[in-house]
Amino acid sequence: xxxxxxILHRLLQNSSSPVDL
Amino acid sequence: xxxxxTKSLAKQMHEAYLKHFHxxxxxxxxxxxxxxxxPPFVIHDMDTLQHAEQKxxxxxxxxxxxxxxxxxxxxxxxxxxxxxxxxxxxxxxxxLTEFAKAVPGFAALDLNDxxxxxxxxxxxxxxxxxxxxxxxxxLLVAHGGxxxxxxxxxxxxxxxxxxxxxxxxxxxxxNALELDDSDLALxxxxxxxxxDRPGLSDVSQIERIQESIIHVLRLHxxxxxxxxxxxxxxxLQKLADLRQLVxxxxxxxxxxxxxxxxxLHPLLQEIxxxxx
Numbered sequence: 491x492x493x494x495x496x497i498l499h500r501l502l503q504n505s506s507s508p509v510d511l
Numbered sequence: 512x513x514x515x516x517t518k519s520l521a522k523q524m525h526e527a528y529l530k531h532f533h534x535x536x537x538x539x540x541x542x543x544x545x546x547x548x549x550p551p552f553v554i555h556d557m558d559t560l561q562h563a564e565q566k567x568x569x570x571x572x573x574x575x576x577x578x579x580x581x582x583x584x585x586x587x588x589x590x591x592x593x594x595x596x597x598x599x600x601x602x603x604x605x606x607l608t609e610f611a612k613a614v615p616g617f618a619a620l621d622l623n624d625x626x627x628x629x630x631x632x633x634x635x636x637x638x639x640x641x642x643x644x645x646x647x648x649x650l651l652v653a654h655g656g657x658x659x660x661x662x663x664x665x666x667x668x669x670x671x672x673x674x675x676x677x678x679x680x681x682x683x684x685x686n687a688l689e690l691d692d693s694d695l696a697l698x699x700x701x702x703x704x705x706x707d708r709p710g711l712s713d714v715s716q717i718e719r720i721q722e723s724i725i726h727v728l729r730l731h732x733x734x735x736x737x738x739x740x741x742x743x744x745x746x747l748q749k750l751a752d753l754r755q756l757v758x759x760x761x762x763x764x765x766x767x768x769x770x771x772x773x774x775l776h777p778l779l780q781e782i783x784x785x786x787x
Contacts, residue, residue: 497778501608
């Protein structure tokens with residue numbers, strides 16, 4: 491699941507990290 | 512862990528909702544009812560869309576890579592609008608993620624379960640929130656700077672013309688319930704904390720969170736809408752409508768992705784992949 495959802499994982503783990511648009 | 516009482520959970524969710532979503536129903540209604548000093552720019556045909564793109568591009572695409580902006584100008588109008596929708600969706604998914612973390616118990620869940628809840632919940636929540644920005648004639652965009660008419664969206668070529676009309680139809684039924692932002696905050700929390708998403712590991716823990724939110728939602732609706740005792744069951748029915756709306760939306764997006772020259776944002780690819 492982690493491999494397939496890297497951005498969702500990142501968003502969940504790091505509140506200050508914006509999505510890399 | 513200590514179970515927060517009804518009023519404090521409702522208040523906590525309402526505050527998190529106002530903190531994390533840049534647009535809310537109260538703000539949107541000010542724009543939609545013409546009570547602002549600068550009314551939204553109305554996009555109703557190709558000319559007004561082009562004009563709006565000049566005017567609103569920084570607001571619409573503030574976070575967009577500059578390379579994307581330059582290639583965007585050469586693309587057809589449907590592809591450009593599809594891209595705008597995607598960027599708005601990505602921004603809302605980001606907001607929803609922060610909101611989810613504020614739901615008591617969510618952040619303590621297994622990380623894979625958090626991912627699953629977001630994967631299946633964000634589009635249902637997004638379409639529930641989108642209704643706040645809609646009236647029967649159109650949709651508020653770009654933080655209230657623009658208003659795209661429903662007729663213009665319907666006039667696009669297929670399959671893009673099929674994208675928004677089902678959302679308007681849902682929004683009209685949903686808006687008839689006259690929820691306010693405090694109700695919507697709990698409703699969105701209930702959408703996200705849903706124990707029957709595929710592949711969850713700790714179903715019982717998620718069901719406990721869900722039950723507590725649903726319980727508070729029922730009591731909150733009774734006190735906030737004392738004249739409408741059927742509001743709670745009507746709202747639960749909307750959960751099923753939203754699931755159907757997302758299923759059809761995911762099919763349409765995957766169809767567009769296959770048949771059109773329209774790339775999908777990596778975050779949205781993650782969400783749609785193996786969804787239903």
